[in-house]
Amino acid sequence: MLGALGLSTDEESVYRNLVGRTAASSADLAQTTQLPEATVRTALSQLLANGLVKRTPDGDFSAAPPAVALGALISERRDGLHTAELALVTLAEEHRVAMAGRSISELIEVVTGIDSIRHRFAQVQHAARTQVRNFVTAPFVAVPPGTNTMETVMMRRGVEYRVILERAALAEPGMIAETVTSLRKGVHVRVVESLPIKLVLADDELGLVPLTVEAGSEPGAVLLHRSGLLSAMDALFEIVWRHAHQLTLSALAGMADAHAAEVDADTPTELDRKILALLLAGLTDQVVAGQLGISLRTLQRRLRNLMDFAGVQSRMQLGWYAARHNWA
Structure with missing residues (x-):
């Protein structure tokens, strides 16, 4: 817990033991922490240097008040981070100026190997200050659904995420659950029939394009x-975004865990609404049935009941009717 303040595991163990007692010798601390006494002495020496521990008149050790000692360390770390942030702004501007005169080979870096691509994918997101934009297509090679932990980290820092999914990607295992999780976190998600490439953009500074x-x-x-090439990727994303179909949490929530049974009803059930939402997103009957954990026969029977209820003769007409009556 105190590693963020620069304390080692041994130093934290020794300090925590001292906090709960008036004073103790290095031998006492070695016994309670189950560390070698030499290790305890080394930890005490560093704690003394950091002002977390002090000597008693009889030669033992006692903990400095945490509110004072740890508070001072936290302030130092905070000041250090602020200084680093100021340095980041300066370095980023120097880098931008330097980049203006770089050759094509310096502006484009080729990355090979799954681990390297995964590392760069995280780095590009980490570099964002305002927004991350992403084209998601199947298959998933370096970053399968549910493994992009950087998304949560960056959104907590106030970075906006906009994601465009290729419809076929929604049929991949775990993708519906991943999309629902992202929507709940506040990610803006849209879907299109197909995408030309995979892509992730960090503001207008960096882009990563996985190769087929x-x-x-x-x-x-x-x-x-x-x-100029990065600017073209930026423009491509915005064009596709404007024409993509928006996915909402109300339409997708619960699909990952849905195992609803067959229901005979004259009005749309929750299962019916989920079926319609996925079909309107462009998924096939087989994929929708698999995602919802129902049989293909059940899905088609539910659709037939809905068409009868709506008084329509085709699925296209059912889609229009569902949209007008807020069924999906």
Whole structure:
């Protein structure tokens, strides 16, 4: 817990033991912490230097008041982080100026290997200050659904996420649950029939474009710095975003855990609404049935009941009717 303040595990263990007692010798601390006495002495020496521990008149050790000692360390760390942030602004501007004169080979970096792509994917997101934009297509090679932990970290820092999904990606295992989780966190998600590439953009500074490779070949990606090519990727995303279909939490919530039974009803049930939402997103009957944990026959029977109830003859007409009556 105190590692964020620069304390080692041994130093924290010794300090915590001292906090709960008036004073103790290094031998006493070695016994209670089950650490070698030499290790305890080394930890005490560092704690003394940091002002967390003081000597008693009889040669033992006592803990300095946490509110004072740890508060001072926290203030130092906070000041250090503020200084680092100021340095970041300066360095970023120096980098931007330097990039303006760089050659094409310096503006484009080729990344190979799954681990390297995964690392760069996290780095690009971490570099964002205002927004991350992402094209998501199947198959998932480096970052499968549920493994992008950086999304949560950056959203807590106030970074906005906008994601466009290819419809086929929604049929991948775990993708519906991943999308629901993202929507609940505040990610803006839209869906289109198809996407030309995979893509992640950090503001207008960095972009990562995974490359399509032959089966059995090592995967690769291109890291783009600020350039005309990156500006083209930026424009491409915004064009696709404007024409993409918005996905909402109300339409998708609960689909990942849905195992509803067959229900005979004359009005739309929760299951009916989920069926319609997925079909309107462009998924096939087979994929929708699999996502909802129902049989294909059940899905088609529910659709037939809805069409009869709505008084329509085709699924297209049912879609219009559902939209007008807020069924999905």
